[in-house]
Amino acid sequence: MKRFCIFLLVMVFCPSFVQAQDERIGSIKNVEGQVFVLRGGETLAAEAGTLLYRGDQLKTGESGRVGVIFRDDTRLSLGGNSDLAVEQFEFAPGEGRLALVLRLARGMAAFVSGQISKLAPESVRLETPVGTVGVRGTHFVMNIVG
Amino acid sequence: MGLFLRILVVCLSAMLAACSAPQTPPPSLFVLLPDDNGTVGSITVRNPQGSQTLDEAWQGTTVATAEAAPEVPTLLAADEVKARFHDALAAQAEPVRRFILYFEKGSKELTNESQALIPEVIATIHERRSVDTSVVGHTDTVGSNEANMRLSKERAAIIVTMLADAGIDPRVLETSSHGERNLLVPTDDEVSEPRNRRVEITVR
Numbered sequence: 001m002k003r004f005c006i007f008l009l010v011m012v013f014c015p016s017f018v019q020a021q022d023e024r025i026g027s028i029k030n031v032e033g034q035v036f037v038l039r040g041g042e043t044l045a046a047e048a049g050t051l052l053y054r055g056d057q058l059k060t061g062e063s064g065r066v067g068v069i070f071r072d073d074t075r076l077s078l079g080g081n082s083d084l085a086v087e088q089f090e091f092a093p094g095e096g097r098l099a100l101v102l103r104l105a106r107g108m109a110a111f112v113s114g115q116i117s118k119l120a121p122e123s124v125r126l127e128t129p130v131g132t133v134g135v136r137g138t139h140f141v142m143n144i145v146g
Numbered sequence: 147m148g149l150f151l152r153i154l155v156v157c158l159s160a161m162l163a164a165c166s167a168p169q170t171p172p173p174s175l176f177v178l179l180p181d182d183n184g185t186v187g188s189i190t191v192r193n194p195q196g197s198q199t200l201d202e203a204w205q206g207t208t209v210a211t212a213e214a215a216p217e218v219p220t221l222l223a224a225d226e227v228k229a230r231f232h233d234a235l236a237a238q239a240e241p242v243r244r245f246i247l248y249f250e251k252g253s254k255e256l257t258n259e260s261q262a263l264i265p266e267v268i269a270t271i272h273e274r275r276s277v278d279t280s281v282v283g284h285t286d287t288v289g290s291n292e293a294n295m296r297l298s299k300e301r302a303a304i305i306v307t308m309l310a311d312a313g314i315d316p317r318v319l320e321t322s323s324h325g326e327r328n329l330l331v332p333t334d335d336e337v338s339e340p341r342n343r344r345v346e347i348t349v350r
Contacts, residue, residue: 030239032237133191136187
């Protein structure tokens with residue numbers, strides 16, 4: 001019983017412990033040229049089939065390109081010299097947790113919205129140094145010069 | 147002669163000024179495209195100086211810096227947009243492929259039609275080299291919530307076993323179960339509806 005109480009306390013006060021069990025948010029489908037995933041201070045060479053986790057950042061070299069599918073079916077791709085961070089990804093429709101916030105610091109991106117845009121369009125945001133894009137179920141491209 | 151020299155000096159200094167003037171970088175660009183099925187949504191580009199909404203295909207807005215408002219949208223030539231964004235568009239992943247497999251009433255048995263779809267599901271996962279495929283179990287509203295939660299879980303588990311037996315790495319399969327809380331066809335409670343007795347597979 002005592003052990004169970006401690007377990008309950010841990011579950012109540014450390015929701016991240018519950019969440020941490022699967023933080024997969026998508027996968028890389030297409031890669032050309034130099035593409036890197038920045039994760040927890042490490043830089044990994046990306047390839048088709050690389051899984052993406054919450055908090056990952058993607059960088060491409062001059063001739064790099066990458067295409068990603070997130071777990072909510074959102075499709076995102078980058079051209080060369082691009083830098084994109086996944087700031088927020090929550091896809092738990094049953095619990096009402098829905099959020100997708102990406103930050104393109106520079107470069108070129110194409111975006112096709114998925115389930116999160118369909119279920120909670122106000123929770124989808126693409127941030128850039130010159131402004132923020134709000135999305136209503138759609139396909140768009142952006143080129144951030146900087 | 148004096149006049150000619152003066153004109154020459156003015157011209158030369160103008161050319162020099164043009165060369166040494168700091169070049170303003172091209173502005174950032176945002177363009178709305180049609181979806182794969184031809185429909186068009188909308189995007190709003192916003193910063194503290196203002197906002198612009200794009201709701202027509204191939205409409206674009208430019209933003210010079212964070213200190214300048216987004217410009218009034220203009221219609222761009224589709225070919226120019228495709229050329230400028232070629233690299234990002236070429237790298238786009240294929241749309242996901244979704245399968246819906248139906249079950250017999252109150253059971254974990256697939257219908258014959260759905261059983262026949264299994265080879266195509268397997269082939270699609272292999273072809274796309276998917277490392278992220280969802281298998282989600284559902285029921286209709288006949289029976290209690292708890293019983294349906296259990297049944298939807300069993301339905302998803304049966305499909306995972308079939309796929310794993312066919313050589314698919316179970317680590318690429320993400321399983322979940324929604325019981326009767328996520329109906330494909332909305333019905334009242336205690337309604338037998340074949341289209342709600344299902345497992346949905348999304349191959350990414």
